[in-house]
Amino acid sequence: MNKELVIDVRGITKRFGDKTVVNGVDISVQRGEIYGFLGPNGSGKTTFIRVLCGLLKADGGGGTCLGYDVLTQSDEIKLHVGYMTQKFSLYQDLSIEENLDFMARVYSMPGRRQVVDAALERLGLANRKEQLAGQLSGGWKQRLALAAALLHKPQLLLLDEPTAGVDPKARRDFWLEIHKLAQEGLTVLVSTHYMDEAEQCDRLAYLAYGNLMVNGTVAEVVANSGLHTYCVTGGDMQKLVSLLDGKYPGLQVVPFGIKLHVFSRDTALLERVAAEYAKDDWQWEKSEPALEDVFIELMNRAKDNYA
């Protein structure tokens, strides 16, 4: 038997006016999984997360979250979900301690004082608890927001671009924490733009213009992309980009540091181009498509289909 499904929704649709922002999205997430949510800005990630925790009413579709109906039982869902919004959403004019205390009260936590003290201790902010939240640095704000979202011991954690604008060290620490929590059985749905974060997820979904383009493990997503990639090194990359970019329909060119990824679903086309430009110090080497190649190709395909 499969592991228990914490999120199991089908056909979730949300419209604002006549604009369909989330269009028939099916997602299922197992307990203890870290589920990545990717997609360009405005693709409906935040909207989908809001529908999940009952902040928005879906216009179509349905399903369950933690076993509760997402359309009718949002009160129960809210009790067991920790939500870290895209924007820092604690009170800037309240101290660290007051923010946590407020959260503990709103969730009617028994033993409120101990819960708050324990959270402060774990955060390492016990000696700075009187500092106003607004005065914290980006990394600390993010840790505080995470602590606040975890205070009521939720079973599902929804993280909306939690590491945007946070330095690499804080980002790594944050992900270590996420892994630890998942190990303890917490389910995490996290939206992100970072490829290294996406690669750490057990499974991912890619959303573009409100449509679910693919989902699965990283390996599945790459394997199912149908992409073939060449990695080009040496020579004048600028020149190669200008020669290739936009000249061949279905062919994508993406710089990767000093390397260039050239990829397509059309093998014949790719081989032809590789043969033609195997000159001027450019070395062409077949490689595995990177996750980013897959997403870029998906985004371009989505643009052709939906935009």
Next chain:
Amino acid sequence: MKTGSTVWQRFVAILSKEFIHMRRDRTTFAMMVGIPIIQLIIFGYAINSNPKYLPTAVVSADNGPLIRTLTTGMKNSPYFEFLPGRPTEAQAKRMLELGDVQFVLHVPEHFSRDLIRGDRPHLLLEADASDPTAMSNAFAAMNTLVTTVWQRDLQGGANMGDYVPSPVDLRIQAKYNPEALSQYNVVPGLLGVVLTMTLVMITGMAITREREHGTMEALLATPAKPIEVMIGKIVPYILVGYMQVSLILIMARLLFGVPFLGSVVLLLVSAFFFIIANLTMGILFSTLARTQLQAVQMTFFFFLPSLLLSGFMFPFRGMPQWAQYIGSCFPMTHFLRIVRGIMLKGNGIIETADHLWPILLFTLVVVALGSKLYRTTLD
């Protein structure tokens, strides 16, 4: 009960959070306390202003010594300053219209004779009352003057006993602004002004601030219900409203000796309805406003007509009919009448209830509108 206590806990959570915001936000707090004080002092200064030597014309067919006794007494009061010459009735009317004189004293024919006979002749003091605060002292002086100024002339007269309280029938006719005769009208009005301005604005801002800062999203993702959020936010401002009411009433009493004839409890109860009316208006605005700035702009959109059409700035009966209709829609118009009635006339529950129901009606309409517009989700 389990659910009851969690609801209560959430309410207390929001309430105490709101108090912390209030304490931290010095500017807003200063505004809530500062506006009543500043307005009271500014208007109070106007109340207290005690202009003297106001230009006065005398229209008289009688030029006897008793009239001279009166005008000398008035001159020494010292609120009146007489223009030379004796204008005709028509000339005096024109002077009053043009504002050349503040008062016209009309002395009827045979005034001296009737006065000596003890027939209590008429004496008419016409006043330009477009600036009522300017004249109240003059009126007061005139009222005492007529009972005392002829004391020596009439002393020993057989009918002295009949001259109580006054040997003449003094009539004061305030033109242009017959309603605003009392210098104390301003203070009760200020209650309405201050409550309308601060409460509508502050509730509007308190809610839009959460939306603007994105904290509303996190708040609504918790088990806290929108209605609990709303009530938790309103209650602190009810207290703020009462703090302002007390501040104004106490200062009005201490600084300017404004009388309070009616029941304080009745006033405080009526104020509750008025405060609620303003808070619901603030909430309605917050459902419409996307930003705090918009909430402030909407407040002024509501506040200015309230101020101008309620009878605070201009006498209500003096406004054109359409303006009176519009003015009647605003709770401040009715609250002004309630407060003036209770403080200055000693009105009771019956008279007060007359003006209470329009405020209630207003609140119901606003609540109905608000619940239509209020989003329990983020849509």
